[in-house]
Amino acid sequence: MEIMLIGAVGFWFFTLYRGRLFVRSYMYLMYLECGDTVEFANDKVLNAGFLKASEFAQMAKAFSIEAYNGKRLPVIQEARTKGFLG
Secondary structure (H helix, E strand, O other): OOHHHHHHHHHHHHHHHHHHHHHHHHHHHHHOOOOHEEEEEEHHHHHHHHHHHHHOOHHHHHHHHHHHOOOOOOHHHHHHHOOOOO
């Protein structure tokens, strides 16, 4: 029973981490698209709290559907190739 609980908490944490990374990657790409520098975009995204990131969640999801058939990892990969430090 304890192992199942630990596994469930671990899975929940991993899912939360991956979702937050996805949204921050999207935010980073949007800052770059608006003409901001890599340093500025990284600073804004890495200092964004949970509530700020949650504001972008629906837009990030729509972007991934439009650009990558709903896949999230290519969004993260694109952000990292453009200098995202997250």
